[in-house]
Amino acid sequence: MFDFLDLDRYDLFGAFWTTVQLTVFSAIGSLILGTLLAAMRVSPVPVMRAFGTAYVHIFRNTPLTLIIVACSQLLALTLGMTMWADVGTDTMGFRLAVLGFVVYTSTFVCEAVRSGINTVPVGQAEAARALGLSFAQVLTMIVLPQAFRSVVAPLANVLIALTKNTTVAAAIGVSEAALLMRDMIEQEAQLVPIATLFAFGFIVLTLPTGLLLGRLSKRVAVKR
Amino acid sequence: MSDVSLTKDFADAAPPAGDLVVLDSVNKHFGALHVLQDINLTIRRGEVVVVIGPSGSGKSTLCRAINRLETIDDGAISIDGEPLPEEGRELARLRADVGMVFQSFNLFAHKTVLQNVTLGPIKVRRKSRADAEERARALLDRVGVGNQADKYPAQLSGGQQQRVAIARALAMEPKVMLFDEPTSALDPEMINEVLEVMQQLAREGMTMIVVTHEMGFARSAANRVVFMADGRIVEEADPHQFFDNPRSDRAKDFLSKILQH
Numbered sequence: 276m277f278d279f280l281d282l283d284r285y286d287l288f289g290a291f292w293t294t295v296q297l298t299v300f301s302a303i304g305s306l307i308l309g310t311l312l313a314a315m316r317v318s319p320v321p322v323m324r325a326f327g328t329a330y331v332h333i334f335r336n337t338p339l340t341l342i343i344v345a346c347s348q349l350l351a352l353t354l355g356m357t358m359w360a361d362v363g364t365d366t367m368g369f370r371l372a373v374l375g376f377v378v379y380t381s382t383f384v385c386e387a388v389r390s391g392i393n394t395v396p397v398g399q400a401e402a403a404r405a406l407g408l409s410f411a412q413v414l415t416m417i418v419l420p421q422a423f424r425s426v427v428a429p430l431a432n433v434l435i436a437l438t439k440n441t442t443v444a445a446a447i448g449v450s451e452a453a454l455l456m457r458d459m460i461e462q463e464a465q466l467v468p469i470a471t472l473f474a475f476g477f478i479v480l481t482l483p484t485g486l487l488l489g490r491l492s493k494r495v496a497v498k499r
Numbered sequence: 500m501s502d503v504s505l506t507k508d509f510a511d512a513a514p515p516a517g518d519l520v521v522l523d524s525v526n527k528h529f530g531a532l533h534v535l536q537d538i539n540l541t542i543r544r545g546e547v548v549v550v551i552g553p554s555g556s557g558k559s560t561l562c563r564a565i566n567r568l569e570t571i572d573d574g575a576i577s578i579d580g581e582p583l584p585e586e587g588r589e590l591a592r593l594r595a596d597v598g599m600v601f602q603s604f605n606l607f608a609h610k611t612v613l614q615n616v617t618l619g620p621i622k623v624r625r626k627s628r629a630d631a632e633e634r635a636r637a638l639l640d641r642v643g644v645g646n647q648a649d650k651y652p653a654q655l656s657g658g659q660q661q662r663v664a665i666a667r668a669l670a671m672e673p674k675v676m677l678f679d680e681p682t683s684a685l686d687p688e689m690i691n692e693v694l695e696v697m698q699q700l701a702r703e704g705m706t707m708i709v710v711t712h713e714m715g716f717a718r719s720a721a722n723r724v725v726f727m728a729d730g731r732i733v734e735e736a737d738p739h740q741f742f743d744n745p746r747s748d749r750a751k752d753f754l755s756k757i758l759q760h
Contacts, residue, residue, distance in 0.1 A: 399605060405566055405597070406667070
């Protein structure tokens, strides 16, 4: 029944590898941007707080497909932003997709980190301020390390959602797993086995991530 | 054990005279509640001032206002001649000179006892790690928790945690120490170990402002007792005079309620 699986013709592992790369680069980018946004949302500067809040509300409530297509159509085709890649290549599409995922996923990272910040008792920051640490020092040395430890599990959820969301990159022709699946279904006309195969592929990617981070979450939890 | 002083700098030199902390007509509101009403208070170098009063009288707010953990609406606070800055670097620099001990200890939960005590000296005072650790171990020995240096706060008893918190504040070599109800969250048998450390500090000449319900400590360690009620300083007196012969009715009423049992 798996005679459709012609690995010479369909680069199954290559496609999933692209999915993994999309996930990893987007995860790193959105962790960084999301943490910066969370820092803005708790900062004493009203303009920064307003910017962080506006950013999160706008991009969290925009459909991901819209963001990804906008990256391709608006940024690349209209504004000529090619992300330092040759126009029209797979590399350009890949980078634009990562940009879109970072823009979108960072909002969820921000909210997860912010909820983590809220779990840190206010006395921790007060004690740090009383020692003479600056706002940035209080945040990076005392509050964020404790905040991250309490949100490993929610961040794992964001990461798993991101892994599956990368399939949207097919909309702008990035040759990741979902695009190959569409191609194979068209060529082979065996919808159920092909869909099952790809679903299984995603489970292989996400299940260990969830289990591993779930365990990590318990290990790093701050005891009070 | 080496006789490392808790307050090296103060013990050696005779405390220079002068006003260290000055509060001038300080007012603060929490919404409609006027929590600090025209507070005038001067604390001289080397003086131990104990602030007592019923709950909600503004004692803690007063204590927290001195290093600007609470902002004030008007009036002025100055420390060692410098007015308290509004925000930013200047405020951080000033806070480094003011040690603070909280009711709920507030030790950094993700750092070991030793890291708690060395963080300020390393990051704020820019001391080398080796110097900071040496001083931290000496201070931890002095407050009696030297053997707990590598544990995390959650592994210590409340009394031990509070003594670490005192060591953490002392590691900054502060000009003045603020104690915001340091024994209120402790089990009765742990209160004394903390009070003893504070008594010792007082004897060594540290300038201290202590908000507490421990009348015994106020009697034996304070140079002056400040009695607050409803956001005002009602009475300021020598401890013996205050406890044996309070002048105001409010203080008489308060003392009659707490000293009966």
